[in-house]
Amino acid sequence: MTKARVIPVLLLKGKGLVKTVKFKNPVYIGDPVNAIRIFNDKGADELMLLDITATCDGREPNFRMIEEIAGECFMPLGYGGGVRTVEQMGRILRSGVEKVCINSAALAGLDLVRQGARQFGSQAIVVSIDAKKKLFGGYEVYGRSGTKGTGKDPVSHARAAVAAGAGEILINAIDRDGLGNGYDLNLVRSVAEAVDVPVIACGGAGTIQHMQQAVTDGHASAVAAGSMFVFHGKHRAVLISYLSAEETASISIVSA
Amino acid sequence: MITIIDYGMGNSGSIKNMLRKLGVASQITSDPKVIEEAGKLILPGVGAFDAGMANLRERGLAAVLDQRVKADRVPILGICLGMQLMTRRSEEGGLPGLGWIDAEARRFSVPPDSRLKVPHMGWTQVSACKESKLVTPADEKLRYYFVHSYFVDCADKVDVLLTASHGYEFAAGFECGNIMGVQFHPEKSHKFGMKLLQNFALRY
Numbered sequence: 001m002t003k004a005r006v007i008p009v010l011l012l013k014g015k016g017l018v019k020t021v022k023f024k025n026p027v028y029i030g031d032p033v034n035a036i037r038i039f040n041d042k043g044a045d046e047l048m049l050l051d052i053t054a055t056c057d058g059r060e061p062n063f064r065m066i067e068e069i070a071g072e073c074f075m076p077l078g079y080g081g082g083v084r085t086v087e088q089m090g091r092i093l094r095s096g097v098e099k100v101c102i103n104s105a106a107l108a109g110l111d112l113v114r115q116g117a118r119q120f121g122s123q124a125i126v127v128s129i130d131a132k133k134k135l136f137g138g139y140e141v142y143g144r145s146g147t148k149g150t151g152k153d154p155v156s157h158a159r160a161a162v163a164a165g166a167g168e169i170l171i172n173a174i175d176r177d178g179l180g181n182g183y184d185l186n187l188v189r190s191v192a193e194a195v196d197v198p199v200i201a202c203g204g205a206g207t208i209q210h211m212q213q214a215v216t217d218g219h220a221s222a223v224a225a226g227s228m229f230v231f232h233g234k235h236r237a238v239l240i241s242y243l244s245a246e247e248t249a250s251i252s253i254v255s256a
Numbered sequence: 257m258i259t260i261i262d263y264g265m266g267n268s269g270s271i272k273n274m275l276r277k278l279g280v281a282s283q284i285t286s287d288p289k290v291i292e293e294a295g296k297l298i299l300p301g302v303g304a305f306d307a308g309m310a311n312l313r314e315r316g317l318a319a320v321l322d323q324r325v326k327a328d329r330v331p332i333l334g335i336c337l338g339m340q341l342m343t344r345r346s347e348e349g350g351l352p353g354l355g356w357i358d359a360e361a362r363r364f365s366v367p368p369d370s371r372l373k374v375p376h377m378g379w380t381q382v383s384a385c386k387e388s389k390l391v392t393p394a395d396e397k398l399r400y401y402f403v404h405s406y407f408v409d410c411a412d413k414v415d416v417l418l419t420a421s422h423g424y425e426f427a428a429g430f431e432c433g434n435i436m437g438v439q440f441h442p443e444k445s446h447k448f449g450m451k452l453l454q455n456f457a458l459r460y
Contacts (some may be wrong), residue, residue: 095268
């Protein structure tokens, strides 16, 4: 039995953290370094920090802020947002980040994934896929923070990304983001069954049961959540929380 | 003062960050002269075995480390690839390792129907199998963050300090005199890792 990783996803917009619903209407949550300190104390398994406006604003990652955050983060940290070159990847990894997450830059071609994996190892390269349900069945991959359809199918995109060297896939259901009514288990499972690297389920987590389902029914190796860890109660008051060690241990990958 | 060896293989920055948080002075260096003076060493590392060995040799670090570790018996902690480099060889590469410990690094082979993946990535419980200043008995079960495809197989089981399981049991840590290695990343295992690094800093 292996414990599935439970990963808070923190969305960076400018200098603050926000949370979205269906990738829209970002609500301010607070200061990122403060949030990281709280997750250190609570003993989170791992964190994922995504700058949701870097690509759309056409700017580089905020290296200074990443370095500041990494300096305070005593658990594995992934960063995504605006990463377009191997040099940027190297700079981010050297600042104390374990994994670089590539989304929009992997949609035009997989050279960046290939070069990054060759230089830094597959364990450092996560390909993040944002998918939305199509009107008449199936799913489509969206780029640029969920604003641009690509015509790609998430399963074949995930397969190609892994073949190019991605060490992990983060699969995010845009329609479920921020709703707390459960992961898109079909989407998660279709990707998890198609690749032999760990798949992180994202989008829709509201309860521990949802997380257990993503692992047992969705075959995910890890589960990510935003709202569940930053909001509290039906009025969505901002309160950073995490699961207890017993609760995270209950989300485990049982060998067949 | 802890000297962290920089040989171009991954994340010495996060080890320094955690030591800073613990109030322990540290320096990152690739200068053999600095290593000659060091009182305590950490050999970190993420990446491929041969690349790691080649870097250590090209930078003139393997010889000085040999001297400090084998002759001067300076306490050294290898982390992840750093631990594997301390062995005689690895199935991952063709170059000989540092050979400080009678062990080899082997690739995980998990049953195909087990849903276990390689690399072994995530938090795994670890048990201590001998007494050591490096691990202090805790109320909570020890757990650490791992990312690796190869594990160290010690020829002499007496060297094994910590075990964990991924499909089968493997050595998550060894200790043989002044030479210690851990397969996981203490620098990314918050309170559990902090305790281990603090023990290494203060009790050796």
